[in-house]
Amino acid sequence: MQLRTEPFVLNIGPVHPSTHGVFRMRATLDGEVVVDLEPVFGYLHRGIEKLAEERTYGGVIPLTDRLDYVASITNNLAYVLAVEKLAGISVPERAEYIRVITSEMQRIAAHLVSVGSFLNDAGAYFTPFLYMYRERENIVDLFDMLCGQRLLYSYMRIGGVSQDLPDEFLPALRKFIPHMRTRIDEYDWLLKENEILLARAKGVGILPRETAINIGASGPVLRGCGVKWDIRKADPYSVYDRFEFDIPTGIQGDCYDRYRVRVEEMRQSLRIIEQAVEQIPPGEVRSDVPQLVRPPAGEAYAHVEGATGEVGFHVVSDGSIAPYRCHIRAPSLMNLTALKDMIVGWKIQDLILIFGSFAITMGEVDR
Amino acid sequence: MVGPNITVDALRHLAPVAPDWPGNEWWHWLVFTVILIVFILVMVIIFIYLERRIIAWFAARIGPNRTGPFGFFQNIAAALKLLLKEGVNPTNADILIFWLAPIVNFAPVIAVFAVVPFQNGALLADLNVGILFVIAIGSISTIGVFMAGWSSGNKYSMLGAMRMIAAVVSYEIPVVLALAGVVVLAGSLSLNDIVIAQERVPFIVLQPLGFLLLFVGGCAEINRSPFDLMEADSELVAGFHTEYSGIKWAMFFLGEFGEMVVMSTLIATLFLGGWQGPGLPPWLWLLIKIFIVDFIMIWTRATLPRVRIDQLMALAWKFMFPLALVNLIITAIQVLAWPDALPLYVIPINWAITVVLVLLGSKLFKLGWGRVEV
Numbered sequence: 059m060q061l062r063t064e065p066f067v068l069n070i071g072p073v074h075p076s077t078h079g080v081f082r083m084r085a086t087l088d089g090e091v092v093v094d095l096e097p098v099f100g101y102l103h104r105g106i107e108k109l110a111e112e113r114t115y116g117g118v119i120p121l122t123d124r125l126d127y128v129a130s131i132t133n134n135l136a137y138v139l140a141v142e143k144l145a146g147i148s149v150p151e152r153a154e155y156i157r158v159i160t161s162e163m164q165r166i167a168a169h170l171v172s173v174g175s176f177l178n179d180a181g182a183y184f185t186p187f188l189y190m191y192r193e194r195e196n197i198v199d200l201f202d203m204l205c206g207q208r209l210l211y212s213y214m215r216i217g218g219v220s221q222d223l224p225d226e227f228l229p230a231l232r233k234f235i236p237h238m239r240t241r242i243d244e245y246d247w248l249l250k251e252n253e254i255l256l257a258r259a260k261g262v263g264i265l266p267r268e269t270a271i272n273i274g275a276s277g278p279v280l281r282g283c284g285v286k287w288d289i290r291k292a293d294p295y296s297v298y299d300r301f302e303f304d305i306p307t308g309i310q311g312d313c314y315d316r317y318r319v320r321v322e323e324m325r326q327s328l329r330i331i332e333q334a335v336e337q338i339p340p341g342e343v344r345s346d347v348p349q350l351v352r353p354p355a356g357e358a359y360a361h362v363e364g365a366t367g368e369v370g371f372h373v374v375s376d377g378s379i380a381p382y383r384c385h386i387r388a389p390s391l392m393n394l395t396a397l398k399d400m401i402v403g404w405k406i407q408d409l410i411l412i413f414g415s416f417a418i419t420m421g422e423v424d425r
Numbered sequence: 426m427v428g429p430n431i432t433v434d435a436l437r438h439l440a441p442v443a444p445d446w447p448g449n450e451w452w453h454w455l456v457f458t459v460i461l462i463v464f465i466l467v468m469v470i471i472f473i474y475l476e477r478r479i480i481a482w483f484a485a486r487i488g489p490n491r492t493g494p495f496g497f498f499q500n501i502a503a504a505l506k507l508l509l510k511e512g513v514n515p516t517n518a519d520i521l522i523f524w525l526a527p528i529v530n531f532a533p534v535i536a537v538f539a540v541v542p543f544q545n546g547a548l549l550a551d552l553n554v555g556i557l558f559v560i561a562i563g564s565i566s567t568i569g570v571f572m573a574g575w576s577s578g579n580k581y582s583m584l585g586a587m588r589m590i591a592a593v594v595s596y597e598i599p600v601v602l603a604l605a606g607v608v609v610l611a612g613s614l615s616l617n618d619i620v621i622a623q624e625r626v627p628f629i630v631l632q633p634l635g636f637l638l639l640f641v642g643g644c645a646e647i648n649r650s651p652f653d654l655m656e657a658d659s660e661l662v663a664g665f666h667t668e669y670s671g672i673k674w675a676m677f678f679l680g681e682f683g684e685m686v687v688m689s690t691l692i693a694t695l696f697l698g699g700w701q702g703p704g705l706p707p708w709l710w711l712l713i714k715i716f717i718v719d720f721i722m723i724w725t726r727a728t729l730p731r732v733r734i735d736q737l738m739a740l741a742w743k744f745m746f747p748l749a750l751v752n753l754i755i756t757a758i759q760v761l762a763w764p765d766a767l768p769l770y771v772i773p774i775n776w777a778i779t780v781v782l783v784l785l786g787s788k789l790f791k792l793g794w795g796r797v798e799v
Contacts (some may be wrong), residue, residue: 068580075662090584090734181731183650188484253790254651254730406584407733410660 065093068406072101076179076410079420083397083409090405095398099391102424110384115141115351116216118384122371123210125386126422129168129365131160131201134214137384139295139360140371141216145353150342153218154297159231159334160204160213161296161362162327166238167197168365169320169327172278172417176317177249179414180258186249193241196234203227216351218344231335235328242324250321259314263400263412267311270396277367278319279393279416283311289363300337301330313415320417350379366390366417386425390418461538468715469682473500475716476682476723483727510671517578518668526576527669527676530569533562534683541690542617544700544707555616556604559691560597563646566684567593570665573677577668585664588654588734592645595741600642602749606635606756607695610767620699627698630772634752634779636696638745640721643692645737647684650726654734689718744786751782 071082080101086094106125110118122137123130135157142149149157174190198208203224205213213220249255265275267283280287288305290298306322308315353375361370367389374383393416401409474489474497481488489496514520540555552558567589574586608614610631611622619628629636645652654664661667666677693699693714700707732740755778759771 066580068584076660177730181651181653182729183480183726185480185484185727188486192485248728249730252730253787254732254736256791257736258730258733405733405735406660407654407731 063088070409072098076414078175078414078418079423081413081418081420081423083413085401085406085409087406090407092401092404092406092409095401095409097394097397099394100424102420104425106425107384107386110381112380114379115145115353115381116349118381119214120210120212122386123212124421125388125425126168126364126366126369126390126419127209128171128419129164130209130211131164131213132362132364132369134212135161135296136360136362136364136369137371137373138214138216139362140358140373141351141353143360144356144358144373144375145216145351147217147347147351148345149218149296150345151297151339152222152341153343153345155334155338156219156223156343157214157296158298158301159331159338160201160211160219162330162334163197163200163231165327165365166324167194169278169324170194170197172365173245173317173320176313176411176414176417177255179410180255182249182255186245189241189245189248193238196237200227200230200234203230215344215347217347218342220344222343228335228338231331235332235335238328239325242321242328246321250318256314258407258411259312259317259415261310261312261314262404262408263313263415265311265396265400269399270311273395274392275367275396276389276392277364278316278323279367279396281305282308282316282319284308289361289368293361295360295362298330301333303327303329313411316415316417352377352379361387364389366419366422367393388422388425390416390420390422394418394423462535465535465538465683465686466679468686469679470500470504472682472685472719473678475719476726479720479723480727483724504675507675508672512671512673513668515578515668519576519578522572522576523668524673526569526573527673527680528569529572530566531676531680531683533565533569534680534687536562537687538690540616541694542620542700543711552615554614555619556608556614556695559616559687560601560604563684563687564593564597566680569680573669574665577665579668581661581663581667582665585654585661585667589648589665591734592648592652592654592737592741595738596642596645596745599638599741599745599749600646602746602753603635603638603642604695606632606749606752609753609756609760616694616699620694620701623698623701625766626769626772627696627701629696631767631775632696632752632756633776634748634782635756636692637779637783638749638752639692639696640718642741642745643688644722644725645741647688648681649685649722651729651731652737653726653731654737685719685722686715689715689722692718740790744790748782748786751778 065086065088068085068087069082070085071077072080077083082098082101084096084098085092104124106121110121113121118137119134122133125133141147170190170193174187177186178184201211201213202208204227205211205220207213265279265283267285270280270283270285276287284307286305286307289295290303291305303326306319306326308319355375355377357372357374359370359372361368368387369389370387372383372385372387373381376382397413397416401412404412477499478488478496489499492498492502514523537559539550540552540558570589571586574582574589577583607619607628610628611619613619613622644650648654666674669677690711693711697714697718698710699714700711702710705713755775759767
């Protein structure tokens with residue numbers, strides 16, 4: 059007997075436990091299977107690009123925090139790099155090292171959040187999530203020591219960083235590195251080979267390599283497909299060319315690969331921090347830059363490897379104290395353009411998992 | 426088959442064991458019913474408390490610790506809050522069914538305890554079809570869940586309820602087959618007789634595979650993680666009870682934890698030797714065993730990710746159903762071969778079979794046998 063069935067529309071979001079913010083997906087379902095998906099963006103739009111035109115160059119830095127708020131340091135860095143490129147400002151060496159250390163700390167913190175919420179989306183009831191928040195707390199404490207902030211750091215300045223490392227910072231960081239290593243091993247020991255996780259995530263939500271490159275995906279989403287592309291190696295900024303580290307890549311670009319790439323990247327970040335802590339020179343942390351920077355008319359683009367991918371700032375100057383235009387390349391948004399193709403044909407549970415494996419931040423998608 | 430004189434038959438059967446059992450006096454029924462209802466409510470409160478504290482412990486946090494000693498009164502406060510909350514009726518809801526569903530969900534949970542022995546003969550009704558009663562009454566809760574999902578007029582609820590039906594219909598079979606193994610070993614359907622049959626060794630030692638099947642299938646039937654697809658918080662918000670609030674929601678919560686008490690009790694009774702144990706009073710032994718099973722359930726919930734719906738079905742039909750059949754056949758052969766009493770050397774054989782089969786199943790699941798293409 060053939061039952062008459064019809065697809066129905068399920069609104070997932072904007073207020074939903076697993077949409078990582080106010081994202082909305084209009085999913086057309088045939089039973090459990092997703093037959094169509096329409097992502098709806100824009101619920102968190104604050105007009106940051108427009109707001110940036112109303113502020114001085116230095117005043118834009120706090121706005122950049124509010125893009126990817128779980129990885130604000132790398133946003134700061136991308137913006138100040140663009141302005142420095144535009145105005146031709148050099149940065150003291152110590153500041154470069156501090157930038158690298160903080161960026162990598164930030165990457166670990168952001169990946170902890172991504173991996174934790176990915177496992178939470180897979181249904182591991184908050185345990186891995188809270189384990190990872192426990193370690194993220196250590197990093198946040200270090201940042202607190204550094205700049206008195208725990209989420210929106212605004213630590214970078216044009217021509218350096220806002221203040222030097224406090225005396226107790228480096229010893230605390232040295233103690234943190236081996237601690238974090240054992241913790242990452244512990245996470246792997248708990249869930250890496252878990253049958254349910256393998257069954258849920260392996261082979262699910264495959265992003266073909268060509269598609270990933272064509273849509274301009276970057277970060278762990280691109281590297282999960284097996285593409286060895288990392289801005290830190292491909293176009294080294296700051297002092298990244300002085301450190302030894304590997305670019306972990308996945309094999310087929312499924313959810314599991316993206317999860318593994320993130321975990322391995324945390325290990326590599328620890329390696330970079332370890333080397334940077336050993337090499338860091340004494341000296342100034344901020345070059346002599348006037349309060350109101352007036353870059354010559356022109357434009358510059360700078361990009362860094364953020365936690366979600368290539369964070370880029372395209373800053374156009376007309377010679378005044380405020381940017382004429384400040385375009386932000388948001389990796390989360392770029393990665394999300396593949397969402398529909400990856401989800402259609404899978405089930406609702408996979409939808410949540412695939413979406414979670416992108417580890418987007420809505421602040422960045424909607425800007 | 427189930428005649429009116431079942432209890433009398435059972436009494437006659439029990440007579441040599443407990444000659445002064447007062448099951449034929451009217452006050453026995455009254456007192457025991459009150460005791461049972463109080464017992465279940467208290468157990469549910471303790472279970473919720475344990476769930477919160479133990480999950481907090483697993484997740485490296487503290488859990489409720491402010492209200493009363495060790496935060497024990499947190500649940501009382503939560504219950505009071507739920508009682509005072511406004512019960513919202515959604516516009517699209519089918520009100521009558523919407524209101525009936527929590528009752529249909531919770532009432533069978535209490536009824537099941539009628540046949541659970543707390544001591545030799547200390548039970549409300551020693552039915553000679555005890556296990557059948559547990560299975561039959563226990564399944565009624567599912568109808569409550571489906572009523573809730575259907576009447577809420579919410580797509581999330583509907584999806585959760587459909588999943589629930591699919592899961593329970595599938596898992597009932599391996600669970601019943603696992604129970605059949607116990608019945609074959611004990612030679613009786615009455616829970617009290619099954620406990621008495623475990624005087625020498627608990628059935629978990631003789632039949633580890635059956636225990637595993639009942640535990641996994643039981644978790645699936647009462648929506649415990651990793652099979653809690655009907656209220657999967659990461660995708661279906663709250664599943665079938667998304668639209669419920671106030672005391673109606675509390676009834677579902679009671680029902681859910683009540684089912685957990687039922688399943689823990691059932692496993693403790695059938696496989697861990699029920700009230701049997703040296704030294705301590707029998708009811709205390711039963712409680713200890715219930716809490717051990719409960720602890721393992723909380724442990725799995727705090728540890729494992731959730732399976733997908735097709736994997737859930739594949740696990741039931743492709744893995745657990747054959748395993749349950751194998752378990753039943755092996756048990757039957759062994760019981761036929763040694764009709765008087767099983768020799769102790771079948772224990773290592775059964776454990777070896779279990780380990781081999783479970784490892785094989787795990788390997789096959791990893792290789793992708795657990796996937797169903799639609």
